[in-house]
Amino acid sequence: MTAVPAPDREHGRGRLLVRVRPASPHGDGRAREHADKLWTAVRAADVYSAADLVTNALRAGLDAETVLLDVIGAVQRKVGVEWAANRMSVADEHAATAVNDRAIATLSAHRPTPARGRVTVACVDKEWHALPARLLAEVLRLRGWQVDYLGAQVPTVHLVGQIHRAGSTVVCLSGSLSTRLPVAHAAITAVQATGVPVMVGGRAFGVDGRHARLLGADAWASDARGAADRLAAGPLPVPRPPHQAVDDLPHLADREYTMVTRWARGLVRRTFQDLEQRLPTLRDYTDEQRGRTAEDLGQIVEFLAAALYVDDADVFTDFLAWTAEVLTARGVPAHAVLPGLDLLDGQLRGFPRARGLIADGREALGPFVRTRPVPAPAP
Structure with a gap:
């Protein structure tokens, strides 16, 4: 790595x-x-x-x-x-x-006087990429909506409190990273429990909106124009009664997502330690390089957990392919990712879904990996 x-x-x-x-x-x-x-x-x-x-x-x-x-x-x-x-x-x-x-x-x-309803626009908690939400907020204002724009990483409890104070008729949530899907699900559920419908958008929810549907959002839009057009077409449906994540996502009953999330720090630490034994050159890294390598491993585990949450291999494989593209652009061989995947796989022997995702990840890296031997995992 x-x-x-x-x-x-x-x-x-x-x-x-x-x-x-x-x-x-x-x-x-x-x-x-x-x-x-x-x-x-x-x-x-x-x-x-x-x-x-x-x-x-x-x-x-x-x-x-x-x-x-x-x-x-x-x-x-x-x-x-x-x-x-x-x-x-x-x-x-x-x-x-x-x-x-x-x-x-x-x-x-250059904004008209608000003549429509009131909309809250926010990023889900832990989501820093605020500009897409900002663009949506401005488009809605231009089209006559009264908009409360809350910006990046809005904790769900504060989002719900703002809705009660402002009297919003709809909430628009933005998320760019798939690792935010679990907290997005919590936000969708909490807002709907107030009786306010939720529209979501952003790459995290899938280019076709698959994760928006899976998580129970009342509407999804691929971009700001689509979101504004959907709101102009009429009110969103009344939210269904409150529900639990495990009811929406029965695959969570295997607890693989829960356990991988709970053990994430330990998985990263053990993988890093094993990498030092497997790749002696890592011992010569500077503190900054070691820190970044640990961050890389942390990102792999986070995306693995997100893929487990929505039961979608594309969440993990798309991330690994993106990582390979970036590594290649920076002159780092993409095969450097493989030892970390192998070591994670060894720690997750009792997790068939997680291991299946790691196998899919190896396959996704295939086009980016030069033909060269990679050391086998330690027994």
Whole structure:
């Protein structure tokens, strides 16, 4: 296992998982032209030029929603791609996001008087990737909704408290990382228990919304326009009665998710110790490299647990394929992941679902792994 040389890989991971989409039918050559100019400002970390570009785009005849989604949104997606390709550092990515956030704020004066219901928009707890939710909040405001935007990682208890205070008629929850699905499920259930329906969106819920349906959300949208269109089409259905996770997800009865989550720290620690015996070069790592290697192992265990929670191998295999892409872009051989998987497999002998996911993970890494021998696990 070799560390990826970036101090905030999770932040970049969330960016990449918002895959580049085809150009929106709402966009045109003018939108692409302004997006190119905004990209130049973003790379220069020039917040003033970015604000001017937004103003100029509006004066050129682009509507505010197109500027939000086909100019600012397009640039942010490119930021994720450039980070993953190792053409932007984490610091560059953070600076770019700050510039785009300032560009969004420039549109604040271009909002109609609220004429629809009240919507709460928030990220699920532990979800730091707030810009997609911010874009949705701004689109809904442009379309006449009164919006309470709560930002990143909102604890469920505070989300429910805000709903009671504000009297929201619908809650929109955003999640980019699949590891947030268990807390997203808790948030969906808690909000529905208040009688308020929940719409979810973001890569965590699957490109086809499969995890939104599995977790009992009242609606799912693939992007901000789709979410706004769905709300405009009519009220969401009344939530069903409160329920328990094990009732929704009967596969949790095997307790593999519970046990892997409970033992996560121990699994990482034991795997790291075994790696030191299996790969002597790891003993020569700097403290920073050792810390990053431990973080890599922690991420593998987290995504394994998330895949167990929703019983979907794609959650784990997509993460490993993404990791292989990033490692390769940074000159680190993807086969470095395999010893960690082997050692985890050895610790999970009584967990057939987890071991099946690890086997799927090895297969997913196949296209990225050069043909070379990998040491067998210690007996």
